[in-house]
Amino acid sequence: MPKDTVTIIDNATGKQAEFPVKRGSHGPAVIDIATLNKELGMFTLDPGFLSTASCESAITFIDGDKGILLYRGYPIDQLAEHSDFLEVCYLLYYGRLPSKKEYNHFSHMIMRHTMVHEGLRDFYHGFRRDAHPMAVMVGVVGALSAFYHDSLDIYEPRSREISAHRLIAKMPTIAAWAYRYSRGEPFPYPRNDLGYAENFLYMMFSYPTEEYRVNPVAAKAMDLISTLHAAHEQNASTSTVRLAGSSQANPFASVSAGVGALWGPAHGGANEAVIKMLEQIGDVKNIPRFLDRARDPKDNFRLMGFGHRVYKNYDPRAKIIRQAAGDVLREMKVNDPLFDIAMKLEEIALKDEYFIERKLYPNVDFYSGIIQRAIGIPTSMFTVIFTIGRTIGWISQWAEMITEKVQRIGRPRQLYIGEKTRDYVPISKR
Numbered sequence: 001m002p003k004d005t006v007t008i009i010d011n012a013t014g015k016q017a018e019f020p021v022k023r024g025s026h027g028p029a030v031i032d033i034a035t036l037n038k039e040l041g042m043f044t045l046d047p048g049f050l051s052t053a054s055c056e057s058a059i060t061f062i063d064g065d066k067g068i069l070l071y072r073g074y075p076i077d078q079l080a081e082h083s084d085f086l087e088v089c090y091l092l093y094y095g096r097l098p099s100k101k102e103y104n105h106f107s108h109m110i111m112r113h114t115m116v117h118e119g120l121r122d123f124y125h126g127f128r129r130d131a132h133p134m135a136v137m138v139g140v141v142g143a144l145s146a147f148y149h150d151s152l153d154i155y156e157p158r159s160r161e162i163s164a165h166r167l168i169a170k171m172p173t174i175a176a177w178a179y180r181y182s183r184g185e186p187f188p189y190p191r192n193d194l195g196y197a198e199n200f201l202y203m204m205f206s207y208p209t210e211e212y213r214v215n216p217v218a219a220k221a222m223d224l225i226s227t228l229h230a231a232h233e234q235n236a237s238t239s240t241v242r243l244a245g246s247s248q249a250n251p252f253a254s255v256s257a258g259v260g261a262l263w264g265p266a267h268g269g270a271n272e273a274v275i276k277m278l279e280q281i282g283d284v285k286n287i288p289r290f291l292d293r294a295r296d297p298k299d300n301f302r303l304m305g306f307g308h309r310v311y312k313n314y315d316p317r318a319k320i321i322r323q324a325a326g327d328v329l330r331e332m333k334v335n336d337p338l339f340d341i342a343m344k345l346e347e348i349a350l351k352d353e354y355f356i357e358r359k360l361y362p363n364v365d366f367y368s369g370i371i372q373r374a375i376g377i378p379t380s381m382f383t384v385i386f387t388i389g390r391t392i393g394w395i396s397q398w399a400e401m402i403t404e405k406v407q408r409i410g411r412p413r414q415l416y417i418g419e420k421t422r423d424y425v426p427i428s429k430r
């Protein structure tokens with residue numbers, strides 16, 4: 001049986017060393033190069049981590065070539081069809097589907113932790129009314145550390161569980177209040193008698209002056225969006241949470257670091273950028289001009305919502321969201337011209353050599369804005385909605401990292417290309 005190792009030879013010195021190969025349940029094997037520096041006095045270099053695994057994880061798996069996404073082994077399309085977001089939260093955090101009794105207890109507990117400390121409400125008033133809601137999210141989520149001292153022993157499983165429950169439960173309240181604050185409107189308290197997604201939409205759109213009933217179509221669409229955005233291997237924001245948490249920072253501070261990373265238009269901010277792009281295109285007849293720009297290496301315009309570091313096939317989440325967007329528009333009798341532009345853009349791009357050659361397909365962000373517009377979510381809130389869904393992915397990955405057999409601080413090395421050592425020159429001699 002051949003040894004499961006690879007040998008690296010430094011041709012400059014003739015030195016060589018063997019490194020173990022590790023194989024997982026799915027996907028490419030990895031070379032464990034932890035001893036590379038000791039054996040050969042070298043580091044690896046891989047900006048953007050194109051070929052680098054940062055950890056072992058059992059939470060999600062993506063097959064980018066086949067367009068497959070698994071949450072704890074379950075295909076995302078089956079969960080989208082048969083599960084709901086709170087069940088997916090249970091699955092991602094505990095690693096298995098709950099029994100009916102466990103599901104009811106978990107849901108009951110989450111829905112009874114949706115209120116936040118009254119002192120946190122005052123936090124909002126420090127922001128300008130026109131602050132981007134993601135700026136508010138970064139601040140308020142980070143501030144949670146200042147209110148929940150009682151459950152910050154990160155090596156105590158029950159403390160981790162309480163922090164996870166608090167984050168899952170309170171994110172919709174914090175998010176809805178960021179929206180209400182931007183409009184100068186009162187902050188509705190969460191309601192325990194509503195479902196998770198229904199409660200969020202209630203806090204977004206209800207007024208104290210009249211009864212407000214959440215449209216069940218909108219609540220179901222919101223729940224699906226959260227399920228589809230829940231977790232996605234070691235993406236930029238999840239890796240940020242892991243790195244922040246590896247310093248033993250508390251879970252609220254670590255998750256607030258992830259909120260900041262998600263905001264970028266290359267990552268979770270793409271859903272907002274897609275709508276702005278579709279509005280800029282404005283009419284299907286303008287699509288060729290924008291495709292020319294996307295193909296032009298001198299133009300930094302990119303087709304937002306297209307392309308992915310891992311998916312070199314259709315993002316399975318985009319397929320589900322596109323179908324759901326059509327259903328929601330129909331059921332809510334909403335006619336959104338941007339949806340027609342998006343579908344035409346996809347049709348043309350997928351036949352275009354530039355996109356075919358680079359295996360650029362629609363990703364989760366391409367259609368998610370269409371469905372959010374249909375249920376009345378303003379564009380500025382799209383990445384905030386992504387934050388609500390992704391919180392469970394972040395906190396599950398954080399807990400997995402904290403409980404690793406050998407948990408150590410993440411501290412990448414570098415290739416130094418700066419000045420060689422030189423002596424200080426007094427200013428009188430410069």
Ligand code: SDX
Binds near residue numbers: 308365
């Ligand atoms: C998310 O990691 C995750 O899992 C993220 C996410 C999650 O659930 O957490 O899936 C969520 O962030 C989805 C991605 C959302 N971002 C966008 O839609 C922004 C637009 N897409 C790109 O900026 C880009 O595709 C990335 C950032 C998503 C991926 O970039 P990569 O893997 O670093 O690829 P690259 O920049 O090296 O591009 C490879 C080639 C380049 O052309 P060449 O230099 O080879 O000629 O493809 C081109 C790029 O110019 N390219 C695009 C393009 N995306 C890549 N050209 C036009 N439009 C695009 N959208």
